């Protein structure tokens with residue numbers, strides 16, 4: 031498994047958390063952000079401890095992930111034909127503490143994600159068009175088409 035530079039078009043942006051004695055404000059996405067492609071829908075994927083979701087690929091939608099609750103390991107695989115990082119994998123931790131970042135994901139990338147926190151994780155997603163089950167594809171985690179074995 032080749033695991034090196036960031037997959038082409040995939041971007042990670044550290045996010046601010048403004049903490050005080052009452053709690054905190056967690057930044058997430060601004061329409062002025064360079065990778066903002068418009069607003070379609072925001073939702074959460076709740077993942078229970080140890081559960082792995084995916085493989086999933088959105089063919090049209092641009093996604094912005096962050097994990098404000100818990101911790102998630104996400105594996106992204108690029109099998110886009112003309113991509114300079116075709117065949118590459120990225121493994122990225124998203125969480126509410128040390129890795130509170132926004133992951134900007136262009137269409138066409140396969141991914142799966144596992145809750146690695148003791149309690150459930152909320153993976154927040156803002157997409158640029160409303161959810162359309164017909165523009166995405168799924169593959170079972172044990173597919174032979176993606177050479178990655180979740181431990």
Ligand SMILES: Cc1cn([C@H]2C[C@H](O)[C@@H](COP(=O)(O)OP(=O)(O)O[C@H]3O[C@@H](C)C(=O)[C@@H](O)[C@H]3O)O2)c(=O)[nH]c1=O
Nearest residue numbers: 071073074075076083084086088153155160161163166
């Ligand atoms: C994403 C989404 C799902 N659903 C429905 C479809 C299905 O019946 C149920 C569960 O959907 P899923 O199994 O796809 O949910 P889940 O496995 O949590 O995955 C979700 O996580 C994020 C990160 C994605 O990648 C999304 O595409 C979505 O697949 O919720 C909606 O009604 N609206 C939505 O916006």
